[in-house]
Amino acid sequence: xxxxxxxxxxxxxxxxxxxxxxxxxxxxxxxxxxxxxxxxxxxxxxxxxxxxxxxxxxxxxxxxxxxxxxxxxxxxxxxxxxxxxxxxxxxxxxxxxxxxxxxxxxxxxxxxxxxxxxxxxxxxxxxxxxxxxxxxxxxxxxxxxxxxxxxxxxxxxxxxxxxxxxxxxxxxxxxxxxxxxxxxxxxxxxxxxxxxxxxxxxxxxxxxxxxxxxxxxxxxxxxxxxxxxxxxxxxxxxxxxxxxxxxxxxxxxxxxxxxxxxxxxxxxxxxxxxxxxxxxxxxxxxxxxxxxxxxxxxxxxxxxxxxxxxxxxxxxxxxxxxxxxxxxxxxxxxxxxxxxxxxxxxxxxxxxxxxxxxxxxxxxxxxxxxxxxxxxxxxxxxxxxxxxxxxxxxxxxx
Amino acid sequence: xxxxxxxxxxxxxxxxxxxxxxxxxxxxxxxxxxxxxxxxxxxxxxxxxxxxxxxxxxxxxxxxxxxxxxxxxxxxxxxxxxxxxxxxxxxxxxxxxxxxxxxxxxxxxxxxxxxxxxxxxxxxxxxxxxxxxxxxxxxxxxxxxxxxxxxxxxxxxxxxxxxxxxxxxxxxxxxxxxxxxxxxxxxxxxxxxxxxxxxxxxxxxxxxxxxxxxxxxxxxxxxxxxxxxxxxxxxxxxxxxxxxxxxxxxxxxxxxxxxxxxxxxxxxxxxxxxxxxxxxxxxxxxxxxxxxxxxxxxxxxxxxxxxxxxxxxxxxxxxxxxxxxx
Ligand SMILES: Cc1ncc(C[n+]2csc(CCOP(=O)(O)OP(=O)(O)O)c2C)c(N)n1
Ligand code: SF4
Numbered sequence: 001x002x003x004x005x006x007x008x009x010x011x012x013x014x015x016x017x018x019x020x021x022x023x024x025x026x027x028x029x030x031x032x033x034x035x036x037x038x039x040x041x042x043x044x045x046x047x048x049x050x051x052x053x054x055x056x057x058x059x060x061x062x063x064x065x066x067x068x069x070x071x072x073x074x075x076x077x078x079x080x081x082x083x084x085x086x087x088x089x090x091x092x093x094x095x096x097x098x099x100x101x102x103x104x105x106x107x108x109x110x111x112x113x114x115x116x117x118x119x120x121x122x123x124x125x126x127x128x129x130x131x132x133x134x135x136x137x138x139x140x141x142x143x144x145x146x147x148x149x150x151x152x153x154x155x156x157x158x159x160x161x162x163x164x165x166x167x168x169x170x171x172x173x174x175x176x177x178x179x180x181x182x183x184x185x186x187x188x189x190x191x192x193x194x195x196x197x198x199x200x201x202x203x204x205x206x207x208x209x210x211x212x213x214x215x216x217x218x219x220x221x222x223x224x225x226x227x228x229x230x231x232x233x234x235x236x237x238x239x240x241x242x243x244x245x246x247x248x249x250x251x252x253x254x255x256x257x258x259x260x261x262x263x264x265x266x267x268x269x270x271x272x273x274x275x276x277x278x279x280x281x282x283x284x285x286x287x288x289x290x291x292x293x294x295x296x297x298x299x300x301x302x303x304x305x306x307x308x309x310x311x312x313x314x315x316x317x318x319x320x321x322x323x324x325x326x327x328x329x330x331x332x333x334x335x336x337x338x339x340x341x342x343x344x345x346x347x348x349x350x351x352x353x354x355x356x357x358x359x360x361x362x363x364x365x366x367x368x369x370x371x372x373x374x375x376x377x378x379x380x381x382x383x384x385x386x387x388x389x390x391x392x393x394x395x396x397x398x
Numbered sequence: 399x400x401x402x403x404x405x406x407x408x409x410x411x412x413x414x415x416x417x418x419x420x421x422x423x424x425x426x427x428x429x430x431x432x433x434x435x436x437x438x439x440x441x442x443x444x445x446x447x448x449x450x451x452x453x454x455x456x457x458x459x460x461x462x463x464x465x466x467x468x469x470x471x472x473x474x475x476x477x478x479x480x481x482x483x484x485x486x487x488x489x490x491x492x493x494x495x496x497x498x499x500x501x502x503x504x505x506x507x508x509x510x511x512x513x514x515x516x517x518x519x520x521x522x523x524x525x526x527x528x529x530x531x532x533x534x535x536x537x538x539x540x541x542x543x544x545x546x547x548x549x550x551x552x553x554x555x556x557x558x559x560x561x562x563x564x565x566x567x568x569x570x571x572x573x574x575x576x577x578x579x580x581x582x583x584x585x586x587x588x589x590x591x592x593x594x595x596x597x598x599x600x601x602x603x604x605x606x607x608x609x610x611x612x613x614x615x616x617x618x619x620x621x622x623x624x625x626x627x628x629x630x631x632x633x634x635x636x637x638x639x640x641x642x643x644x645x646x647x648x649x650x651x652x653x654x655x656x657x658x659x660x661x662x663x664x665x666x667x668x669x670x671x672x673x674x675x676x677x678x679x680x681x682x683x684x685x686x687x688x689x690x691x692x693x694x695x696x697x698x699x700x701x702x703x704x705x706x707x708x709x710x711x712x713x714x715x716x717x718x719x720x721x722x723x724x
Contacts, residue, residue, distance in 0.1 A: 023493065023496045023497075023500075024489060024492045024493055024496060026489070050496065050499065050500065051496060052492035052493075052495050052496045054488055054489070054492050054533065056485065056488075056529065057485075057525055057526070057528070057529035057532070058525065058529075060481060060482060060485070060525075060526075061482060061484070061485035061488075061525070061526050062485075064478070064479070064481075064482035064485035064486045064489065064526065065485045065486070065488050065489035065492065066489060067486070067489065068453075068476075068478075068485065068486035068487065068488065068489025068490045068493070069490065069492055069493040070489075070493075071476055071486075071489075071490065071493075072451070072489065072490040072493035072494060072497070073493055073497060073502070073503075074492070074493035074496055074497060076489065076493075090479055090481060090482075091479065091482065094477075094479065200451045200474040200476055200490060201451075201474055201503075201508075202448060202449050202450060202451065202473060202474060202505075202508045203505070204474075205471070205472060205473045205474045205475075206474055207464060207469040207471055207474075207475045207476070208474075208475070208476035208477060209476060209477030210465065210466050210469055210477065211460060211461050211464045211465055211466065211477075212465070212466040213465070213466070216466050
């Protein structure tokens, strides 16, 4: 029988790893993800999971241990936050290029300075172009489910890619919610054992990662790119299997809320989607036709789905919890992806972005109402004034 | 880390005639003629045999050995970053521990062998190497020592001898010695701080049977082991490619290299000459030292003399550090 527990995101992810029967775990402490390893180490210590638990001497080692283990044929699990994510940067491309489908749980955190513990998507967003699958969970339940879903996608023989399985630090990692835990047999049906085609094995010698000449490099790169192109199709199959086996359904790429007749939507990922839903409810009561579109994957970015979905609205406000200093849109990262996706759409909504919740600040209902004001005004004026609004810092008082 | 699975039990080789004929480091590479590290690879491979997994961080033994679609490695081999061989090896070993325990791999624990340059071992790779040693993974970490960052064009490393002319320590009017620092002591770094390590040894490509036996002994130990192997580099040290083995032997005869084993706290020395030749004999055979004056060579001699008095024991430098003035 499926069992219900009250778990914070960290513990939910740890349970996800347990149900996924991970075989090698590598840890290094940094808040807020530390809770994942604290929970998982108890699970291993109690004999509830047969895994090697390796305490890395830093995040660079953590990721290296994980992809070494994956190369040798074990399902490997690691994780980090903030500067830890940044410190391991050298190892992301080899893990993806070597096609080692390790999973890294990220409870995100702002980078230094100013040494803020708070949630911000900037840490892992800075690593988004290394060939990893990547997306955010909104709730502990989604964090648990994503652990299984991401492994299943990443280990698909067509894909073989590592995954950044992200959740907002504190807002998800530390706030308990109801999590329905499945039967192990259900998970075993959903996620078969990891079985790479050519692991490091003396009975079948292979070379991993030899040097190539410059003219050979792109032939390998294009395979990694192709794998990303194949992810959406595999994701759809995985989600079908997921609903069949677990009886819970997620829209694979974006989740829409009150969008049928919406004039504008908040485009958002992760924990603040919860507040956005409340804000939409309230705005609707006041007759404002607001909606929300929650993104489930940033990499690969679901371009076509986003294009089709967002083309329906008059205006889109990207709620940004990461920075892209000096970028084309002067603010966060999501707006780049959204505007690029919409470029060849015959119907062009107005698109602006809101820097919100940096450094772990709560994005309040009032702030959502202010965003709604800006978007409503833009619809009236038929143009946007600015690409980016820094909430709480604007002269006009938004 | 519990080492629950059996490792191999490799026999001691009694003489050069009994060295296995089989080659596991086969043609298909493009190292320089007379490359000491390549010879080291060949000997280590023979010693370890086919039940092995080799890990190769970035360096000459990666770049000059592997080219996509052609590999000299007849056993599984994996590239590591120059920074993380110790960590990747930890992951590989951990994977085999769990695979064997779960019955997913039938057989003994493969020999997991890292072949790292000096940079990949005791400079940028030090943290990962130390992490592996500390955690006690059943891995043999080999530092093949060509005393430089060779692959990037012979730059100084913490293993480069005092006085060497490298592309980052060229001698000039203000700094006539070239390299002003004395090298780190790699085996002491391992011995000094890692309780899980029971066997550390130094070896030289000039003494192949000894080298093979040290590799086998290290592999037969459960837990982490470390070998520091002197591997002359004709390109970087600037000597005739024919002379790799004689340069290696001369290093031993002058005390520039000392062969020893450290087993559970006990030191044993081998190949120690009755009388050491002056280091000048070694240095004059390599153009990387050609610019040194007698005064510089005397500094080197003093360093070696002090070291030889108590090999394996930390020595106070007889010369000033780079930031001190005379
Ligand atoms: C993080 C990083 N920094 C620098 C380099 C450039 N690099 C490639 S090979 C190499 C030299 C390796 O030296 P060593 O470990 O002593 O091995 P050798 O080349 O002497 O065999 C360096 C510095 C790199 N690959 N990665
Ligand atoms: S530079 Fe030295 S270490 Fe590198 S391949 Fe040539 S001889 Fe060998």
